[in-house]
Amino acid sequence: MKTAPGAARPVTPASILAARLDxxxxxxxxxxxxxxxxxxxxxAVGFDPYVESMTSPESPDLTALARATAAFDWRDAAGALEQEMLSGHVEGRFLAMLAHATHARRVLEVGMFTGYSALALAEALPDDGSVVALEIDPEVAAFAREQFAGSAAGRRIDVRVGPAGETLAALAGDAFDLVFIDADKAGYVEYLETILTTGLLAPGGLVAVDNTLMQGQPWAGPDTVNGRAIADFNAAVAADPRVEQVVVPLRDGITLIRETERSGARPSSGAVR
Incomplete structure (x- = not known):
């Protein structure tokens, strides 16, 4: 395994602003x-470090997973992978808090990477709880499984490898209390639509969607494929009468979504499309 020492590059609105001001x-x-x-x-520079210092510490297992992710040389991996894709300490604690607040027992994660968020969620679940984590890259999934094997909560994580759209279709009707979407941005609209219309979200369930501020690109540019995808997704969610949502300016943005009424098997007018 090759190593790539060094600090992560700025990839959130706050960290990008801090770097530019510096x-x-x-x-x-x-x-x-x-x-x-x-x-x-x-x-600007002090914002993220202060938030992190005032947040409950991560577990030793999560620390070990983050270090392993940072040490790996992702340049040799297939696809555009990098250590900055890790959810990290504060976002991990936020997701764990959501799991506690919703009394979640079954969690679905769409887009796992090396498993930090999956493990953070698993640690917050009761003994009989479970996380179904979807990952398209078999090598990344194998990396995550190695990390889970050495952790106390890893046994609660069920990793499914394959395209998220296909795996979600196979899971249809298997309800989850909390869903976390952090996969390819162009697929966000489709993933949320599937979740809302095939019974994947339990009554009263919550959907959390990552990167919905996408480095500030939706409002400040530059114009990129991912920036446009997130801008389109955000606009679609805001216009969808089936849901209500709030964008939380944490890290690269997390949107929390809940259904205002059960949508059934068919999308209504104004549906996320």
Whole structure:
């Protein structure tokens, strides 16, 4: 296994803003704007570290998984994979809090990567709880399974390998209390529609969707395929009368979605499409 030491690159609106302000401080030396820019930079740079320091610590198993993910050289992996895809400490605790608050027993994760969020959710479930985690890449799934094997809560995770659309169709009617979507952005609309119309979401269940602020691209650019996909998804959800939602500006954005009425097997007018 190759290693790739070094800090993760900025991939959230707050971290990107902090990096840009840091660059401006250096360029503004001697211009009279340096002090003002430094104050703005410090406000942005300190945001994520402060939030993390005030959040309950992650478990030793999650720490080990995060370190293993950071140490692996993803340049040799198939597809556009990188350590920054890991959910991480604060988001993991947020998801665990959702599991506790919803009294979830059955959790579905669409897009697992190396398994940090799956393990964080599994740790929050009761002994008879379970996480069904979907992953398209068999090598990444094998990496995650190795991490789960050495963890106390790993036995609660059932990894399913294959295209998410096909796996979701096979799971139709198998209801889950909490669903976490963190897969290919172009598939978000289809995944949510399947979840809402095939009985995958239990009555009173909650859907959490990751990366819905996508590095600020939906409102600030640049115009990218993923940025457009997220902008389209957000607009579709906002216009869907079957659901209500809130966008939480945590990390790269998490949208929480609940049904306002049971949608049945057929999409209604204004459905997410």
């Amino acid at each position: 660059d401006l401080v250096a360029r503004a030396a001697g211009t009279g704007l340096e002090d003002e820019l430094r104050a703005a930079r410090d406000l």
